[in-house]
Amino acid sequence: MDIKKVKRSEDYSAWYNNLVKNADLAEHSDVKGCMIIKPYGYAIWEKMQAELDSRFKETGHSNAYFPLFIPKSFFTKEASHVDGFAKECAVVTHYRLKVDPDTKEIIVDPDAKLEEELIVRPTSETIIWNTYRNWIQSYRDLPILLNQWANVVRWEMRTRLFLRTTEFLWQEGHTAHATAEEAIEETRKMLEVYADFAENILAVPVIKGVKSANERFAGALDTYCIEGLMQDGKALQMGTSHFLGQNFAKAFDVKYVSKENKSEYVWATSWGVSTRLMGALIMSHSDDEGLVLPPRLAPIQVVIVPIFRKDDEKTMVMEKADAYYHLLKKQGISVKLDDRDNLSPGYKFADYELKGVPVRIAIGPRDVQNQTVEVARRDTKEKQVMSAADLEHKIPHLLEQIQQNIYQKALDYRSEHIHTVDSWDEFMDALENKTGFVSAHWDGSSETENKIKELSKATIRCIPLNNIQESGKCILTGNPSHERVLFARAY
RNA sequence: CGGGGUGUAGCGUAGCCUGGUAUCGCGCCACAUUUGGGAUGUGGAGGUCGUAGGUUCGAAUCCUGCCACCCCGACCA
Numbered sequence: 001m002d003i004k005k006v007k008r009s010e011d012y013s014a015w016y017n018n019l020v021k022n023a024d025l026a027e028h029s030d031v032k033g034c035m036i037i038k039p040y041g042y043a044i045w046e047k048m049q050a051e052l053d054s055r056f057k058e059t060g061h062s063n064a065y066f067p068l069f070i071p072k073s074f075f076t077k078e079a080s081h082v083d084g085f086a087k088e089c090a091v092v093t094h095y096r097l098k099v100d101p102d103t104k105e106i107i108v109d110p111d112a113k114l115e116e117e118l119i120v121r122p123t124s125e126t127i128i129w130n131t132y133r134n135w136i137q138s139y140r141d142l143p144i145l146l147n148q149w150a151n152v153v154r155w156e157m158r159t160r161l162f163l164r165t166t167e168f169l170w171q172e173g174h175t176a177h178a179t180a181e182e183a184i185e186e187t188r189k190m191l192e193v194y195a196d197f198a199e200n201i202l203a204v205p206v207i208k209g210v211k212s213a214n215e216r217f218a219g220a221l222d223t224y225c226i227e228g229l230m231q232d233g234k235a236l237q238m239g240t241s242h243f244l245g246q247n248f249a250k251a252f253d254v255k256y257v258s259k260e261n262k263s264e265y266v267w268a269t270s271w272g273v274s275t276r277l278m279g280a281l282i283m284s285h286s287d288d289e290g291l292v293l294p295p296r297l298a299p300i301q302v303v304i305v306p307i308f309r310k311d312d313e314k315t316m317v318m319e320k321a322d323a324y325y326h327l328l329k330k331q332g333i334s335v336k337l338d339d340r341d342n343l344s345p346g347y348k349f350a351d352y353e354l355k356g357v358p359v360r361i362a363i364g365p366r367d368v369q370n371q372t373v374e375v376a377r378r379d380t381k382e383k384q385v386m387s388a389a390d391l392e393h394k395i396p397h398l399l400e401q402i403q404q405n406i407y408q409k410a411l412d413y414r415s416e417h418i419h420t421v422d423s424w425d426e427f428m429d430a431l432e433n434k435t436g437f438v439s440a441h442w443d444g445s446s447e448t449e450n451k452i453k454e455l456s457k458a459t460i461r462c463i464p465l466n467n468i469q470e471s472g473k474c475i476l477t478g479n480p481s482h483e484r485v486l487f488a489r490a491y
Numbered sequence: 492c493g494g495g496g497u498g499u500a501g502c503g504u505a506g507c508c509u510g511g512u513a514u515c516g517c518g519c520c521a522c523a524u525u526u527g528g529g530a531u532g533u534g535g536a537g538g539u540c541g542u543a544g545g546u547u548c549g550a551a552u553c554c555u556g557c558c559a560c561c562c563c564g565a566c567c568a
Binding site for chain 2: 011013014017021022028030032084087088123152154156157158163164168170217236237238239240272273274275276277307308309341343344345346347348349350351362364365366367374457491
């Protein structure tokens with residue numbers, strides 16, 4: 001395979017890019033900023049989707065689908081929303097090609113110009129709220145709790161595999177409520193769903209919080225978020241949940257009649273996570289040997305590698321390997337038996353480490369003799385010889401242990417990388433030398449936030465939920481502050 | 492979009508300064524021997540040198556435009 005080895009500690013960026021390609025997750029396409037998600041990477045995304053989707057349904061949501069194209073006039077109805085997205089919109093202006101009679105080349109037919117341009121959705125609030133107008137008359141029509149799985153396009157200047165691509169896959173929830181309280185409750189509920197998913201499935205600890213005004217979603221009154229910390233000490237926004245107030249209801253004239261027979265504007269939320277989570281997953285756990293997948297997301301949880309020399313050994317070993325395969329499969333474990341005989345065991349070991357398979361079981365003639373197998377775990381690289389009779393009850397337990405261990409490791413890393421500081425010098429020192437989150441006082445103004453960003457390249461990642469209230473002084477201006485906020489350099 | 496860098500076979504590369512039809516490793520195909528940590532031998536296949544022009548008898552090499560990617564900014568999920 002001749003993998004170019006780049007150490008994580010030497011060049012994090014190159015390590016990340018290599019890992020994404022070498023582990024067969026994705027590759028660059030010939031379309032600028034757009035990636036091809038390969039089968040193995042897509043299998044992981046599908047597992048994420050399945051986990052999230054069942055959580056959405058458990059919390060009362062249904063899936064629906066809205067158009068990829070949004071008429072420009074819809075898009076421009078909510079002022080701050082346009083401001084936020086205008087710079088990164090792909091626009092469809094024509095609907096037909098033709099052969100140029102002079103050059104014989106295929107060109108855009110100038111006669112096929114659209115009356116009204118269509119925006120390729122960067123997010124779907126506008127078209128959905130334009131639709132909700134027709135769906136909502138009475139308080140009895142509320143709430144509407146919808147989610148859609150979709151692709152969206154944001155024409156970013158600089159892209160990175162999974163973390164920021166021109167087109168990306170995501171889910172976007174769009175809910176409509178009769179009261180502000182109910183909408184806020186929904187916003188927070190979905191943030192909890194995201195946090196639960198991130199920690200228990202991705203094994204990535206997250207900090208739940210609220211964005212500062214500067215970092216707020218275009219059109220939102222409040223943006224809640226989960227923030228993760230990557231192994232290079234940079235923060236990553238992993239999901240957002242927005243309380244949109246009545247902004248979109250007003251822009252699209254969506255009203256309902258209350259019990260009291262009064263006409264009221266509807267309250268909105270939206271929330272989303274994207275294929276960026278793949279980036280979070282990769283950057284949180286992986287090492288110089290490759291990907292490290294938490295068992296709950298691994299497309300292959302256990303791989304069985306048979307080892308044999310001659311045909312009689314092969315027959316003997318394969319018989320056992322096959323039996324173990326079915327034994328584990330019966331327990332609902334996703335298991336693969338790699339019986340390719342043109343590759344050496346050593347090659348396979350390295351390859352499955354690169355792909356992040358949590359547990360590897362090797363079985364050779366010696367094991368058949370002794371009724372044992374060699375069990376190796378990806379997270380710690382530990383190997384043990386296990387009695388074959390123990391496989392059935394020990395493997396599920398081991399997978400669970402690995403899931404917990406990966407999470408704990410990430411949690412320990414994060415704990416070591418939250419620094420509390422009270423002065424500008426300490427602040428800069430923490431960012432430059434210690435990396436990670438920096439908890440510091442801030443006077444609450446956007447000017448100060450911008451100034452800090454300019455001077456340090458760090459942004460306010462969030463104001464943590466249930467934040468301790470304490471009086472202090474802003475690290476930049478010295479103005480009074482009543483709580484600390486979390487700063488970090490971020491993706 | 493601004494600054495810097497890179498682009499040669501599926502992957503990683505040498506050659507470029509000083510122009511003469513492309514080097515090596517991995518992978519791929521065939522056969523044989525192998526298989527408990529990335530096997531070995533022999534024989535093979537694979538390249539419009541990112542792309543479009545220009546200079547030249549002749550361009551991977553020199554010049555120009557364009558494209559893609561990487562790093563650093565600005566923007567962002």
